[in-house]
Amino acid sequence: MCTRYISPExxxxxxxxxIDRTSNQRKDWENLLTVFPLSLASFIRRADDVEYARELAVGQWGMIPPWSKTSIPLTARGTRLSTVNARTEGMEKSPTYKxxxxxxxxxxxxxxxxxxPNWETGKNVWWRFRRADGAPWGLAGLWNTWTDNETGEVWDNYTMLTLNADGHPLMGRMHKPDPKLPPDRQDKRSVIPLEVHEFDLWLAGTIEEAKKLLKLAPIEAFDAGPIAA
Incomplete structure (x- = not known):
């Protein structure tokens, strides 16, 4: 799971x-570079009226379920729900993401x-992941809108998609291991980086075409290591 990232300006x-156009530039948006759960940040989506036009929007990182009474994601019983990451394996049936x-x-x-987080030393050591080629990451996500019934305000919101990374030589090293489970059953998670030639297909392709883009990046794509204290 990814719970913080740095957004480009x-x-x-x-x-x-x-980008062809921008939309919904919220007045309460501070253009924070370090993004945490429930922060407002930029994401890119397809413009509705043009097939391959890209639109830059600002939304909450953390998808808001349709039943939630507040912008803070809640379960139907009113308890806090973590929705900054969505498991690709269950999103087609998930009430929040489907x-x-x-x-x-x-x-x-x-x-x-x-x-x-990396726990190989027995304690949490944060690692930072950049692209080896110096370009920004384009991470696969889903977005939706939620309407505040009290104010009528419409909130754009989004989530990052994740894949199982147990066998990945780099991403499989992240997160705290569960000592009760074997190495190949840890369900370590990774975000899903998209390549430049995949951007339009991800935004405007069919569901079947999009499914083919749900894959882990090769280790050569990463420039990663511990964050200096």
Whole structure:
């Protein structure tokens, strides 16, 4: 799971992704570079009226279930729900994510880097992950909208997709291991980086085409290591 990342500045996003237009630039958005759960940050989606036009939006990192009474994601019973990451293996049936997936509400989350915990020393050491080629990451995600019934305000919101990374030589080393489970059953998770030639297909392709892009990045794509104290 990824619970913090660094977003490029908006002008960098617009230049790298060749953004056609922007929308929903919230007045309460502070353009924070370090993004944490429930922060407002930029994400890229397909513009509704043009097949391959890209639109830059601002939304909450953490998808809001349709039944939630607040912008803080809650279960139907009112307890806190973590929705910054969505497991690809269950998203088609998940009450929180299935609508966004079935309606093709896929997005790209720009990240200069993202952080993951490494427990190989017996304690948490944060690692930072950048692209080896120096480009920003384009991480696969889903987005949706939620309406505040009290104010009528519409909130864009998004989640990062994750895959099992137990066999990955780098991502499989992250997160705290469960001593009760064998190495190949840990269910370590990884975000899903997209390549430049995959951006339009992810945003505008069919569900079957999008499924083929749900894969882990090769180790050669990463520039990763512990964050200096």
């Amino acid at each position: 908006q002008r960098e996003i617009e230049a790298f992704w060749k 609508e966004a997936w079935s309606r093709g509400k896929r997005c790209i989350i720009p990240a200069a880097s993202f952080d993951e």
